Amino acid sequence: MKHIRVLVSEVILVDTFSMFNLDKFRFFFFLFGLVSFSAFSDWFEDFKSSASDGDLHQLLYEMPKGGDLHLHLSGSGFSEWWYELALLAKEKGYNYYTKVKLNNCVAQGWNSFGPRPYQLMFQTIVAAEWKNLSGCEREEFFPISDLSASQQKAFLDSIRLDKSYEGRDEFFGAHWQRLADLLENPFLISELIAKNFSAFADEGLLYLEPQVNAFGYRWPDQTPISPDEVAMIFRERLTKKDIKDTGLVYRFQHSILRFLPDAEKTLEEVYRFVSRNDPYVGVNMVGREDNDKGYPLRFLPTLRNLRREYSDVRLSIHAGEVDEPNFHVRDTLLLGADRIGHGLNLITDPETMRLMRYGPYLVEINLISNLLLEYVDSYEGHPFGEYLRIGIPVALSTDDRGMWDSTMTDEFFVAVKEFNLSWKEIKELSRNSLRYAFVDEKTKARMLALYETRISSFEEKNRVRGSRNLSTGKRAPRRQFICKRYGLCD
Numbered sequence: 001m002k003h004i005r006v007l008v009s010e011v012i013l014v015d016t017f018s019m020f021n022l023d024k025f026r027f028f029f030f031l032f033g034l035v036s037f038s039a040f041s042d043w044f045e046d047f048k049s050s051a052s053d054g055d056l057h058q059l060l061y062e063m064p065k066g067g068d069l070h071l072h073l074s075g076s077g078f079s080e081w082w083y084e085l086a087l088l089a090k091e092k093g094y095n096y097y098t099k100v101k102l103n104n105c106v107a108q109g110w111n112s113f114g115p116r117p118y119q120l121m122f123q124t125i126v127a128a129e130w131k132n133l134s135g136c137e138r139e140e141f142f143p144i145s146d147l148s149a150s151q152q153k154a155f156l157d158s159i160r161l162d163k164s165y166e167g168r169d170e171f172f173g174a175h176w177q178r179l180a181d182l183l184e185n186p187f188l189i190s191e192l193i194a195k196n197f198s199a200f201a202d203e204g205l206l207y208l209e210p211q212v213n214a215f216g217y218r219w220p221d222q223t224p225i226s227p228d229e230v231a232m233i234f235r236e237r238l239t240k241k242d243i244k245d246t247g248l249v250y251r252f253q254h255s256i257l258r259f260l261p262d263a264e265k266t267l268e269e270v271y272r273f274v275s276r277n278d279p280y281v282g283v284n285m286v287g288r289e290d291n292d293k294g295y296p297l298r299f300l301p302t303l304r305n306l307r308r309e310y311s312d313v314r315l316s317i318h319a320g321e322v323d324e325p326n327f328h329v330r331d332t333l334l335l336g337a338d339r340i341g342h343g344l345n346l347i348t349d350p351e352t353m354r355l356m357r358y359g360p361y362l363v364e365i366n367l368i369s370n371l372l373l374e375y376v377d378s379y380e381g382h383p384f385g386e387y388l389r390i391g392i393p394v395a396l397s398t399d400d401r402g403m404w405d406s407t408m409t410d411e412f413f414v415a416v417k418e419f420n421l422s423w424k425e426i427k428e429l430s431r432n433s434l435r436y437a438f439v440d441e442k443t444k445a446r447m448l449a450l451y452e453t454r455i456s457s458f459e460e461k462n463r464v465r466g467s468r469n470l471s472t473g474k475r476a477p478r479r480q481f482i483c484k485r486y487g488l489c490d
């Protein structure tokens with residue numbers, strides 16, 4: 001296509017040159033004018049048709065972005081971060097042990113589906129808990145600082161979906177159970193917040209709305225820490241220079257596990273907690289939707305009760321993250337949600353789809369998550385393009401990118417490659433991620449204005465420099481997902 005265009009331009013120019021008898025100087029000027037007109041008309045389409053995948057990925061990394069509205073903090077730690085933070089935790093008195101072998105200490109009566117399945121390797125527990133084990137079981141665990149190189153690698157691989165046969169069951173049934181006590185240390189989680197802020201700022205985001213839980217934390221001796229104390233620890237960390245220097249605007253959500261028998265009680269506690277603790281602004285509901293016990297309308301009476309008393313808690317709720325058709329998205333909107341997480345099976349509910357066109361609700365799209373957790377077999381079966389192009393507000397987000405070993409840049413890369421996004425659509429996705437943020441109107445307007453300034457200057461630079469001679473900034477991290485699926489790392 002590009003070649004044809006050049007050829008046509010040359011023919012026109014030669015004709016023009018002879019027709020008007022232009023001198024060489026004016027001819028050069030004419031040529032420059034034509035070339036720059038073509039570059040200004042749609043530089044991104046030209047770029048897509050000529051750039052390598054590597055250059056496209058680098059461009060999308062350097063591109064200013066809006067926000068990430070759907071990410072679970074505990075799923076957003078890369079394996080090497082967990083390892084590093086587990087080692088550092090001894091400064092606050094937390095010493096960790098991880099399970100590296102099985103001695104068949106528990107011959108019978110153990111449950112593979114419980115919270116701490118005996119046979120699950122690389123479960124990481126704190127010293128106080130390790131001391132309570134039998135002598136036989138203690139020998140199955142090594143201090144995390146004493147792992148051999150191969151044990152270290154196995155630890156890292158145990159909390160990311162790195163094998164083709166690993167999917168939804170591994171993710172829901174093993175990753176979180178392995179992280180175990182690491183998830184109960186508020187200082188470690190504070191450092192994880194800091195690492196995420198820094199990585200997302202490097203990718204050019206200006207807003208984050210992570211789901212950061214504050215319930216179930218413990219001191220090194222295993223005595224509980226109250227959620228309000230945990231929130232205080234987080235707030236204290238958020239005032240530190242490294243986080244402030246990222247310039248990110250942030251708000252937190254708190255999630256609840258929807259299918260547990262006492263989920264209504266937890267919802268009430270979490271709702272109250274969010275209402276009284278900055279920077280929390282919203283509640284989410286998570287957990288496998290194919291477990292029917294957590295169906296959306298179960299929570300309608302509880303939420304109506306809570307709404308009688310509280311005015312300041314926003315709802316973004318996972319819905320439609322399932323293989324089969326149902327009305328979970330419709331029912332979740334009835335719960336009062338302003339945003340829907342995933343919304344994959346919305347495509348099977350035409351009435352609700354019609355309602356959502358150009359509407360006040362946004363669907364948070366998680367392309368990599370949906371593929372790796374096997375909700376779609378390939379992107380041909382993903383409704384993202386359909387939603388985007390019939391006017392349902394959508395934004396890209398990362399969900400649990402630590403466990404996919406991917407980045408926000410990768411989400412944009414997948415969207416461009418698989419759905420042939422135009423530059424206009426890319427900008428719309430970023431704007432949506434700010435328009436639908438749970439912030440006050442003034443903050444929203446400020447973020448949108450900042451995004452427009454940043455993206456205009458980025459466009460201008462790219463129009464001038466064209467598709468060649470691309471990168472001027474830091475090299476984009478190329479993590480396992482993008483390397484394996486798109487061969488970007490050879």
Ligand SMILES: [Zn+2]
Nearest residue numbers: 072318341399
């Ligand atoms: Zn999610």
